[in-house]
Amino acid sequence: xxxxxxxxxxxxxxxxxxxxxxxxxxxxxxxxxxxxxxxxxxxxxxxxxxxxxxxxxxxxxxxxxxxxxxxxxxxxxxxxxxxxxxxxxxxxxxxxxxxxxxxxxxxxxxxxxxxxxxxxxxxxxxxxxxxxxxxxxxxxxxxxxxxxxxxxxxxxxxxxxxxxxxxxxxxxxxxxxxxxxxxxxxxxxxxxxxxxxxxxxxx
Amino acid sequence: xxxxxxxxxxxxxxxxxxxxxxxxxxxxxxxxxxxxxxxxxxxxxxxxxxxxxxxxxxxxxxxxxxxxxxxxxxxxxxxxxxxxxxxxxxxxxxxxxxxxxxxxxxxxxxxxxxxxxxxxxxxxxxxxxxxxxxxxxxxxxxxxxxxxxxxx
Numbered sequence: 627x628x629x630x631x632x633x634x635x636x637x638x639x640x641x642x643x644x645x646x647x648x649x650x651x652x653x654x655x656x657x658x659x660x661x662x663x664x665x666x667x668x669x670x671x672x673x674x675x676x677x678x679x680x681x682x683x684x685x686x687x688x689x690x691x692x693x694x695x696x697x698x699x700x701x702x703x704x705x706x707x708x709x710x711x712x713x714x715x716x717x718x719x720x721x722x723x724x725x726x727x728x729x730x731x732x733x734x735x736x737x738x739x740x741x742x743x744x745x746x747x748x749x750x751x752x753x754x755x756x757x758x759x760x761x762x763x764x765x766x767x768x769x770x771x772x773x774x775x776x777x778x779x780x781x782x783x784x785x786x787x788x789x790x791x792x793x794x795x796x797x798x799x800x801x802x803x804x805x806x807x808x809x810x811x812x813x814x815x816x817x818x819x820x821x822x823x824x825x826x827x828x829x
Numbered sequence: 830x831x832x833x834x835x836x837x838x839x840x841x842x843x844x845x846x847x848x849x850x851x852x853x854x855x856x857x858x859x860x861x862x863x864x865x866x867x868x869x870x871x872x873x874x875x876x877x878x879x880x881x882x883x884x885x886x887x888x889x890x891x892x893x894x895x896x897x898x899x900x901x902x903x904x905x906x907x908x909x910x911x912x913x914x915x916x917x918x919x920x921x922x923x924x925x926x927x928x929x930x931x932x933x934x935x936x937x938x939x940x941x942x943x944x945x946x947x948x949x950x951x952x953x954x955x956x957x958x959x960x961x962x963x964x965x966x967x968x969x970x971x972x973x974x975x976x977x978x979x980x981x
Binding site for chain 1: 837905933940941956957965
């Protein structure tokens with residue numbers, strides 16, 4: 627059975643389907659995540675009091691993945707298969723491409739991918755990615771509570787976040803074996819159906 | 830291997846992750862155990878207590894509900910964090926917590942937390958959420974403070 631991958635991306639609990647095309651949230655022109663450009667300065671975030679350790683993020687690279695074929699295995703817990711067909715990698719700490727057809731999103735109860743990255747120097751890096759997705763009435767505004775969208779209402783913002791685990795060879799990419807990374811993921815239908823992942827080192 | 834020509838994807842704008850502080854989990858562990866294994870090494874440490882006191886979550890660590898089942902990287906002292914345990918909230922709800930991340934000899938201890946909570950209760954907001962967590966620990970490794978931030 628083929629179906630729209632957007633319906634597979636829902637992880638976490640209490641989630642309604644991300645109604646495909648129901649809002650502009652998936653269109654590039656209406657991307658509602660915070661956008662601050664391509665700087666590589668660390669971004670720091672603090673707690674409710676100064677004694678709470680701050681957390682920092684710094685952009686390390688981005689990957690655009692073109693997925694292909696959407697198949698579902700109707701096993702007791704349905705299992706999806708969607709190829710990672712290819713795509714570019716760019717950014718300050720890694721450049722290259724997704725090794726073509728090297729793996730897939732083997733979705734089960736959420737996003738669950740295994741595929742290979744090929745760095746510009748030829749190194750192969752395994753990526754295993756998990757993620758969470760949840761629909762809200764409106765985009766996050768610091769200091770304001772997030773309100774989940776109801777099942778039957780369009781989402782003003784879909785928060786799709788990923789936490790990849792990499793296995794890189796010794797050498798210039800080995801930092802990826804011991805650095806926590808979190809990412810944003812955004813699905814685009816235009817001009818070509820793909821998903822963009824922007825990865826940040828947790829400092 | 831099949832070939833793939835990357836098409837023109839148009840302008841790609843970076844979508845940032847914004848962290849929103851959520852709460853601190855103060856955990857108490859038994860002394861750690863580590864041993865060599867065929868795959869490198871295993872680090873085990875039982876969680877025996879702990880608390881979360883915050884406007885957004887009030888809970889205790891459910892004692893002896895799990896702990897760290899980390900693996901050790903070869904030759905560099907890095908621990909791959911793989912922790913599982915339960916919280917019991919003030920209203921009686923059980924909440925599952927999973928930590929995945931890295932503990933390095935230079936003091937870097939960071940994890941992603943995934944949490945499963947009942948969808949019909951006040952802690953449903955924890956579901957479908959990726960947490961970025963900064964951890965600090967005592968010199969005997971038995972007291973760890975986890976500062977949780979929501980990855981928005």
